[in-house]
Amino acid sequence: MERPYILHMFTPGSQMSPFDINMAADAGWQVITPYCNVALSAIGALTQDTIFSRSPKGLARTGIFIGGRDALLAADMLEAARKAMFKPFQVSLMADPSGAYTTAAAMVASVEAALLAQAGAGFAGRRVVVLGGTGPVGRIAAVLAAQAGAQVAISSRNGIDAADEAAQQTALRFGVALEGVSGGDRAAMRASIAEVDVILACAAAGVQVVSADEVAQAGALRVVADVNAVPPAGVAGVDVMASRAPIAGTQALGIGALAIGNVKYQTQQLLLRRMHEAGTPQVLGFAEAFEVARQHLAQPAAA
Structure with a gap:
């Protein structure tokens, strides 16, 4: 039996954005689980719960998405999650609080x-x-x-x-x-x-x-x-x-x-698909979003 693609979605807010959940499902993630009211101090433990529960093959089908409404806090959460991992226990990470990074x-x-x-x-x-x-x-x-x-x-x-x-x-x-x-x-x-x-x-x-x-x-x-x-x-x-x-x-x-908005949609979808398809751990913040948006706009049909 193939292991499912699982995306854990952390937000410091009271609810995860339905927009982000829909985008993740459309990108191919099969099990999408939101965690609300997550504090920065909890990110390390949640990340390690995520990485220690699957084999390296399963971890290639596992991701963490960080939402919320605070662009600076999301960057700190992304960094905290990155620091909580080590080889071979690594999963892909992405932050996009309220779509701010991709927008x-x-x-x-x-x-x-x-x-x-x-x-x-x-x-x-x-x-x-x-x-x-x-x-x-x-x-x-x-x-x-x-x-x-x-x-x-x-x-x-x-x-x-x-x-x-x-x-x-x-x-x-x-x-x-x-x-x-x-x-x-x-x-x-x-x-x-x-x-x-x-x-x-x-x-x-x-x-x-x-x-x-x-x-x-x-x-x-x-x-x-x-x-x-x-x-x-x-x-x-x-x-x-x-x-x-x-x-x-x-x-x-x-x-x-x-x-x-069209470029933002394409950028977020491409990043979520990269997490899903890469096979190696990705860490995706606003710098990576900018490069993806640039690449999308460089295509002749996007001009």
């Missing part, structure tokens, strides 16, 4: 592809502002853009103190340079986008954070990506279906939530 990867990879198509160069030296940057998607998008060579600022509608705290905390955790800027009022918003090349809009759904006039006044702007799928658009002029579509009154291209 941020899809967003940043989509913008990079647009910059390359538009100007032949990616993020190196670009000025980037992340609106709604204190949330999980915004923080990871900021890290990925910074790692790709951009000068990145995190903006918060709660003002400069909240933005600075998120920037410093995230920069310290992931070893990148980030700064905070205020998005607390219209004047602060206009100042934060005045000279940027890229806007990554990760603000709350259904809230327009940048008006058409403000977009038009951002003279250096080249690409705007918006993950808000609920009307109105987070950035005026960026339709949810936009895929490198010109933004009226500007020289910038827009990438909308559904275009990003």
Whole structure:
């Protein structure tokens, strides 16, 4: 009898996301078991329960998925699970809290592809502002853009103190340079986008954070990506279906939530399948998600 493919899903929250459960089932995992209210301190013991209960052949058909809503905590949980394992007792690991890792990867990879198509160069030296940057998607998008060579600022509608705290905390955790800027009022918003090349809009759904006039006044702007799928658009002029579509009154291209969402879906599915099919232990975080999103977008049909 063949051993089943078992995916253990750990979350610090009160419930595991149905989205992630469906994605795992579609990727081929046969037994999917959620564990809720899991503390960081419990990850080591749960991981060792997982690895010691199967032979090496069975471990090749075993995985751990880490969810939740906190991008930094998920990274810590992923590292704790990795450290709890040793050869030959290893299983594949993946973290994607609230889809933040795959969404941020899809967003940043989509913008990079647009910059390359538009100007032949990616993020190196670009000025980037992340609106709604204190949330999980915004923080990871900021890290990925910074790692790709951009000068990145995190903006918060709660003002400069909240933005600075998120920037410093995230920069310290992931070893990148980030700064905070205020998005607390219209004047602060206009100042934060005045000279940027890229806007990554990760603000709350259904809230327009940048008006058409403000977009038009951002003279250096080249690409705007918006993950808000609920009307109105987070950035005026960026339709949810936009895929490198010109933004009226500007020289910038827009990438909308559904275009990003398609790349996010493909990225998460490919990562879950990699865990399922690799046959060797995988450790998959946002860096791996970014590489998969880049590879997906490099395919001719994805352009």
